[in-house]
Amino acid sequence: MKKIAEITVPSEIDDIRLYDFCLEKFAQLPSRKSVKKAIDKGCMHVDGVAQKTGYWLKGGELISLMDLENKPPKPYELDLPIVFEDEHLIIVNKPAGLVVSGNQFKTLFNALFYNFRLSKEADALPWPLPVHRIDQVTCGLVISAKTKSARIKMGEIFEKRLIIKTYHAIAMGDTADTFASNLEIDGKESHTTFTKIKSVKSLRSKDLSLLKIHPKTGRKHQIRKHLAALNHPILGDVLYAGERHTLKYKGVYLTASALEFKHPISQEKLKIEIPIPKKYDKRLESEQKRWNFKNNCD
DSSP: OEEEEEEEOOTTOOOEEHHHHHTTTOTTOOSHHHHHHHHHTTOEEETTEEOOTTOEEOSSOEEEEEEOOOSOOOOOOOOOOEEEEOSSEEEEEEOTTOBSSSSSSSBHHHHHHHHOOOOOSTTEEEEEEESSOOOTTOEEEEEEEEEHHHHHHHHHHHHTTOOEEEEEEEEESOOOSEEEEOOOBTTBOOOEEEEEEEEEEETTTEEEEEEEEEESSOOTTHHHHHHHHTTOOBTTOHHHHOGGGOOTTTOOOEEEEEEEEEOTTTOOEEEEEOOOOHHHHHHHHHHHHHHHHHHHHO
16 A cells, blocks of 8 residues: 555644545545545545544544555456557547446456556556546547546546547437437436437337437436437437347447547647447448338338
């Protein structure tokens, strides 16, 4: 267990909870969420003992921020498509079906350890750390930090919503040309905008629409929940569209296709894009051809 920062609580301070005191005290923890997460993971020690958010400080205590991520991951030997890499960041195209991180072995986190090139910067991390997540069923772009400074800055970028995220999806039904959803998710504000690129006829779903999507917030399953609530669930999404609309072995038609943000260190404007999977156009063409054939026969 490695100590990465520490601070002494002023002796004259009024009684205050550990969580409240630590807000904005550590550069490594730029947001309220990151402070809570550090405490919950046991990374915040008071006089050498890990404490919880509600622990009361009296004054004079030594608070240490510990790095518990010092055990090397077991490399998962999966070749990842690397879309961008420099000394501070690595951005990969995550395959659908691969979870970003967790207790299991086959994760993006473990696969990154197999793929990345160690940074030469003084604050280099021993292995990349993802700075955000996308759903396991979703393929597409995921950013990981290779240095401590990049990790902190990227946390701020996501916290302040200074990043433009673009997704593409095939939704069921003929949607409006442009539309949006502000449906709250788990009691939190959520906002997504949608633009229809094209629609085709479908025997299975009557219509299918290819959408370009911009989530303004980052709630769990946000795009999937918003489209399902609008009666335009994503094709192949058994969780929100039901078994009837699941295509065997085809997965969910949702891709994190582009990211726009300022590089956390150089401040260079980055626009990272990948093409949508070929299966999208193939599916749309196939559905339209089947519909045409059926209606011409009739």
